[in-house]
Every structure is written in structure tokens, then in C-alpha cells.
Amino acid sequence: MKCVRKVTEDIFWVGASDRRLALFENIFPIPRGVSYNAYLLLDEKNVLFDTVDFAVSRQFIENLKGLLGEKTIDYLIVNHMEPDHGATLQEIASIYPDMKIVGNAKTVQMIKQFFDFDIDSRSVVIKEADTLSTGKHTLQFYMAPMVHWPEVMVTYDMESKILFSADAFGTFGALNGNIFNDEILFEQDWMDDARRYYMNIVGKYGAQVQALLKKAANLDIAIICPLHGPVWRSNVEYFINKYDQWSRYEPEENTVMIAYASMYGDTEQAVNILAAELAEEGVKNIRMYDISNTDVSELVSEAFRCSHLVLAAPTYNGGVYPVMETFLLDLKAHNFQNRTVALIENGSWAPAAYKNMKQILEEMKNIEMFEKPLSIKSALKESQMDELVDLKNRILVSLKGNNE
Structure with a gap:
């Protein structure tokens, strides 16, 4: 049975939450669990944005099959290759054998480090500001190295004005049906986890976050879809401003x-x-x-x-x-x-x-x-x-x- 949420008319949240995991990256306590977000675009070409951790792979695959039915995935965009997002990549590639895998050169290198399947014949290697048309949608790619791994990139959908932001704008905490920031009391219930996530996962790389924010400033962003935590579909400037302040190492x-x-x-x-x-x-x-x-x-x-x-x-x-x-x-x-x-x-x-x-x-x-x-x-x-x-x-x- 699928467990999905609609982000727009043709883009769906297909991730899952893990409330059993005690330590994120086996070091950071997460008493409220964590979500592993992935997103599926249904267009002339169907696109999956990232995969998930093995711990939630069953729900993830059911979500995909429930939405796709007999259809296939044409492209898998890998914004971040860390195992909590890339662990199920080979499994998805085996289920959808004609699927192309989109990433930058470092992404492909890392896939080879983690897996043994033939990635070269399936890879679409992109560079800064390259675009990919899926029919109604045009996707554009921006490199975000060290936010927080060297291969990280983000994807901007020009049609829906969504930024698929990889680990940027992520948050500790499992999602409880309400996946959007305007469905929860973010400042009351989520801000401490958002801050702890940023400081411990990304905090070292303030200069790199600033570089990404400068790129994002040139985009008309209506929605931010991170790989952990709530999807931001309202007041996105609030969270962007927090990242700006944090990455400049200014006290709150x-x-x-x-x-x-x-x-x-x-x-x-x-x-x-x-x-x-x-x-x-x-x-x-x-x-x-x-x-x-x-x-x-x-x-x-x-x-x-x-x-x-x-x-x-x-x-x-x-x-x-x-x-x-x-x-x-x-x-x-x-x-x-x-x-x-x-x-x-x-x-x-x-x-x-x-x-x-x-x-x-x-x-x-x-x-x-x-x-x-x-x-x-x-x-x-x-x-x-x-x-x-x-x-x-x-x-x-x-x-x-x-x-x-």
C-alpha cells in the first residue's frame, strides 16, 4: 500500500520516516526519528529525485509502484549519494532497468564506490546550469559541493519553481503525515532539531552554504523539497534567512x-x-x-x-x-x-x-x-x-x- 503526499498536481512525496533509529549517522541522537524524503515527478518522462535508506525501502518501493503502476521511471536524479539517500539506488535500478541515472561526474564516481553494477551505460552526466526536459517540466542543475559531501547538487524545476535541495534545509525528526511547514508548528516543535541538524551536519561548511545561497537568490523559489524534514511551501524566506545567518556564523x-x-x-x-x-x-x-x-x-x-x-x-x-x-x-x-x-x-x-x-x-x-x-x-x-x-x-x- 502506498503512503504518499501530493506536493503539486504532478509531483509527489514518496519518502518514509524511521522512528526506530536511535542515532543518525550512528552518532547524533534522534529521539523524534528522521524522515528520508524522495520525490516523484509524473510527466512525459517520469523522474525520481533521490532514493532512501534501506531501513524504509519497503515503504518507498510500495509508494513508487502504487503511483507508477505499469509505468517506468525514465530518470533518477541523484542530488546526494550518501547512503541514507542512495542505499536503495541499485535496487531501484534493477526494478526499472531502462532508467537513466542523472548526476555530476563526482556522483558517478561515488556510485561506483558503493555499487558494482554498470553505471556508465546508464549515466547522464551533467554540469553546472545544464537542463533536462521531461515534457512539461524543465529541470536545471546547480552544484553544491560540501553541502555536505563533494558530489552534492540541487535541482530546480522551472515549471513548479521547486528547489530539490539535497541535504540543505533538512531537519531531524520523523514526518507524521503532515509533511509541509504550514501543517506544523515549525518554530515551536521543529526549530531546535533544524538548528541541531544544520550545525552538526552542515555547520562546518558555511562558505559553501553561502555559495549555494547566492545561486538560489537568482531563482524564483516557491517550494523547497529537502531530503530530510518538512517541505517548505510557504514563507520559504524564513528558512532561507536562517541558513544565511547560520552560515555566516552569526548568533541568533x-x-x-x-x-x-x-x-x-x-x-x-x-x-x-x-x-x-x-x-x-x-x-x-x-x-x-x-x-x-x-x-x-x-x-x-x-x-x-x-x-x-x-x-x-x-x-x-x-x-x-x-x-x-x-x-x-x-x-x-x-x-x-x-x-x-x-x-x-x-x-x-x-x-x-x-x-x-x-x-x-x-x-x-x-x-x-x-x-x-x-x-x-x-x-x-x-x-x-x-x-x-x-x-x-x-x-x-x-x-x-x-x-x-
């Missing part, structure tokens, strides 16, 4: 994220006091995370969202507490930049956390660090409250400066 909110590690509660107590002091001065929407109990993908997402970070950690084995080091290295790997950071260290006999945190942060771009850290020996004492208040005041001045 002028506020403070406090990320701390604490073995016995003393470092935690210090940041609790700091948070209360900041709140008393009117700082709103402070976010605080025990990084030992928070997945690093969520920490990365929040760090990108906030303008100011307070990082607090004890010394451990002559260095910084391991989970803090992991967090900082993950920020570095995702090209984290353009933020203000305050550091708090704890060390009972030989404090070294500040030095180690500072060293990693100095390897990132445009990170403004307060020169004087708050250094605690075992536990914050009343005699150090002046130092904590001084740190609070420096944060307040910096926050105010961002607002001016």
Missing part, C-alpha cells in the same frame, strides 16, 4: 550559554551563582548545560545559537576535564567562530583547565576571550565573590555592546 540571540563540567558539584555551584547574578541584572533566556549529561550535538547547536559562552571545568590529569575537551574540539571541527567566551577553571592543587581551554579556543576564528578567568581552588569562597561579580560585569558590558 544575544544571551549566555553556560556549559560546565563538575565532578562533585563545586564548579556547578559557581556557575549557578553566576547565572543568578546575570539573571538579576536582566539577562534573559540563559541556557545552562551539564556537559557530562548532554549530548555534544546539542551543545554545539546551542553554542552556535548564543552570542556569549561561559565554559567552566575542573582540571583533570593535568589538563581539562575530558568532556569539556571533547566539546571544544567538536566546536573547532565545526568551524565555530564569532563569539565571546568567558572561562572558569577549578583545580584543587594545580589548576590547568584554563590554559587548556584557552589553547583550543585560540585555534578558532574570531573568538573574543576575557583575559582574566575565574580560577577556583576546590570551591568558590566568599572572598572570591568580587571576582565573580567582576566576571558578571564584563559579560554584561559585552552583551550591552552587542545591542548597541
Whole structure:
């Protein structure tokens, strides 16, 4: 039985959702699951846009057969060859033996790396701005390398003004019948997953996203069909603007994220006091995370969202507490930049956390660090409250400066 949704009169969503998968790419927790989107155009030539992960292949194939009946697929357009979208490519090719496979030169190379069937005799290799007519529709192709693999491209349908955007504009989360952004409460229920998806999957490649956005700016886009998450058929500028802001590494909110590690509660107590002091001065929407109990993908997402970070950690084995080091290295790997950071260290006999945190942060771009850290020996004492208040005041001045 097919389970499809109509995007336009002749374009259909034929994907499926996986609510059983616990870790996306076997690393990112997805408690709400994930969707694998594929789309079918019924025209003089029938076109399939991407395939799906093996986990949902049964539903996907039923969707195709339910719509096509005895008809065939003339073209499969491969916008992205990552296995969560390309794993069923060979199976679809065997079901529809006359189907041509459309992609760029890197796409064909990657298909050969994953599969052993004869791709050369079936491939249609395209380049930047090439077009393909399917009858009523004309499809145009634009390269989007490293958003987020080197072979990635997007396809623009001139007739329906749809951008098939590959992994760009994707979101964690399974689709629950409502596949369109105007059928859900996106900002309330989906934005955190959209941000976490972008920051962890694409966030490193801001320059490449900016290059794609410049190409997209020349297109009249009415609908965005990504490979994960909701289809955008209204207010598409909202999500495009988010991608523009994220890919320029600009914070979304002028506020403070406090990320701390604490073995016995003393470092935690210090940041609790700091948070209360900041709140008393009117700082709103402070976010605080025990990084030992928070997945690093969520920490990365929040760090990108906030303008100011307070990082607090004890010394451990002559260095910084391991989970803090992991967090900082993950920020570095995702090209984290353009933020203000305050550091708090704890060390009972030989404090070294500040030095180690500072060293990693100095390897990132445009990170403004307060020169004087708050250094605690075992536990914050009343005699150090002046130092904590001084740190609070420096944060307040910096926050105010961002607002001016």
C-alpha cells in the first residue's frame, strides 16, 4: 500500500520516516526519528529525485509502484549519494532497468564506490546550469559541493519553481503525515532539531552554504523539497534567512550559554551563582548545560545559537576535564567562530583547565576571550565573590555592546 503526499498536481512525496533509529549517522541522537524524503515527478518522462535508506525501502518501493503502476521511471536524479539517500539506488535500478541515472561526474564516481553494477551505460552526466526536459517540466542543475559531501547538487524545476535541495534545509525528526511547514508548528516543535541538524551536519561548511545561497537568490523559489524534514511551501524566506545567518556564523540571540563540567558539584555551584547574578541584572533566556549529561550535538547547536559562552571545568590529569575537551574540539571541527567566551577553571592543587581551554579556543576564528578567568581552588569562597561579580560585569558590558 502506498503512503504518499501530493506536493503539486504532478509531483509527489514518496519518502518514509524511521522512528526506530536511535542515532543518525550512528552518532547524533534522534529521539523524534528522521524522515528520508524522495520525490516523484509524473510527466512525459517520469523522474525520481533521490532514493532512501534501506531501513524504509519497503515503504518507498510500495509508494513508487502504487503511483507508477505499469509505468517506468525514465530518470533518477541523484542530488546526494550518501547512503541514507542512495542505499536503495541499485535496487531501484534493477526494478526499472531502462532508467537513466542523472548526476555530476563526482556522483558517478561515488556510485561506483558503493555499487558494482554498470553505471556508465546508464549515466547522464551533467554540469553546472545544464537542463533536462521531461515534457512539461524543465529541470536545471546547480552544484553544491560540501553541502555536505563533494558530489552534492540541487535541482530546480522551472515549471513548479521547486528547489530539490539535497541535504540543505533538512531537519531531524520523523514526518507524521503532515509533511509541509504550514501543517506544523515549525518554530515551536521543529526549530531546535533544524538548528541541531544544520550545525552538526552542515555547520562546518558555511562558505559553501553561502555559495549555494547566492545561486538560489537568482531563482524564483516557491517550494523547497529537502531530503530530510518538512517541505517548505510557504514563507520559504524564513528558512532561507536562517541558513544565511547560520552560515555566516552569526548568533541568533544575544544571551549566555553556560556549559560546565563538575565532578562533585563545586564548579556547578559557581556557575549557578553566576547565572543568578546575570539573571538579576536582566539577562534573559540563559541556557545552562551539564556537559557530562548532554549530548555534544546539542551543545554545539546551542553554542552556535548564543552570542556569549561561559565554559567552566575542573582540571583533570593535568589538563581539562575530558568532556569539556571533547566539546571544544567538536566546536573547532565545526568551524565555530564569532563569539565571546568567558572561562572558569577549578583545580584543587594545580589548576590547568584554563590554559587548556584557552589553547583550543585560540585555534578558532574570531573568538573574543576575557583575559582574566575565574580560577577556583576546590570551591568558590566568599572572598572570591568580587571576582565573580567582576566576571558578571564584563559579560554584561559585552552583551550591552552587542545591542548597541
